[in-house]
Amino acid sequence: MTGQRRWLLPERDEFLLCPTPENWLEQAVSQQETLLIDHANCEKKAAATAINLMFRYTENTDLQNRMSRLAREELRHFEQVLALLQKRNIPYRPLSASGYAGKMRAQVRTHEPERMIDTLVVGAFIEARSCERFEALAPLLDEELKKFYLSLLKSEARHFQDYLTLAMEAAGYDLADRIAVFAQADRQAVEGKDEELRFHSGVVH
Numbered sequence: 001m002t003g004q005r006r007w008l009l010p011e012r013d014e015f016l017l018c019p020t021p022e023n024w025l026e027q028a029v030s031q032q033e034t035l036l037i038d039h040a041n042c043e044k045k046a047a048a049t050a051i052n053l054m055f056r057y058t059e060n061t062d063l064q065n066r067m068s069r070l071a072r073e074e075l076r077h078f079e080q081v082l083a084l085l086q087k088r089n090i091p092y093r094p095l096s097a098s099g100y101a102g103k104m105r106a107q108v109r110t111h112e113p114e115r116m117i118d119t120l121v122v123g124a125f126i127e128a129r130s131c132e133r134f135e136a137l138a139p140l141l142d143e144e145l146k147k148f149y150l151s152l153l154k155s156e157a158r159h160f161q162d163y164l165t166l167a168m169e170a171a172g173y174d175l176a177d178r179i180a181v182f183a184q185a186d187r188q189a190v191e192g193k194d195e196e197l198r199f200h201s202g203v204v205h
């Protein structure tokens with residue numbers, strides 16, 4: 001058989017080892033301006049990450065297609081957040097990044113094709129965690145933000161599947177061991193303490 005193999009993708013909530021802590025949700029609701037600015041940055045960074053992967057792995061046609069589409073969607077999300085910032089008179093000021101992606105990337109192996117496989121698994125975790133946080137936050141927000149976050153859920157869930165499918169195709173095996181490594185790193189980041197509240201941060205103490 002040539003072409004596509006079908007992989008059994010885990011559901012988001014069995015992929016993530018823990019839900020977002022209640023304390024983080026409370027802090028996020030009380031710092032919505034910071035959260036929106038960081039959200040804008042996250043969308044921009046998600047597009048840049050996808051484009052970087054396209055430059056690094058030119059020969060992978062499936063990756064080229066999926067990442068190109070994903071990058072366009074992330075930029076569209078960015079424009080939607082930017083419009084919300086303007087509408088709410090929130091200045092788009094520089095904001096330091098959260099440590100989440102760095103903590104995840106610290107576990108990425110340095111040789112190919114392991115580097116690509118792990119980078120794709122990290123992408124899957126970032127998307128899955130975003131999806132979980134949008135869903136958890138939505139009922140706590142005003143109607144406009146609630147509607148917006150719920151509208152983002154579907155694409156982030158698809159992005160999670162895109163990344164994981166690409167990782168499994170590249171590896172040729174089910175990746176349970178690697179998923180377990182990054183699942184631990186995600187849990188530690190999410191349940192750990194942080195200095196500043198960000199979309200992917202832990203709870204601020």
Ligand SMILES: [Fe+2]
Nearest residue numbers: 043046074077
């Ligand atoms: Fe997005």
Ligand SMILES: [Fe+2]
Nearest residue numbers: 046127156159
């Ligand atoms: Fe996404």
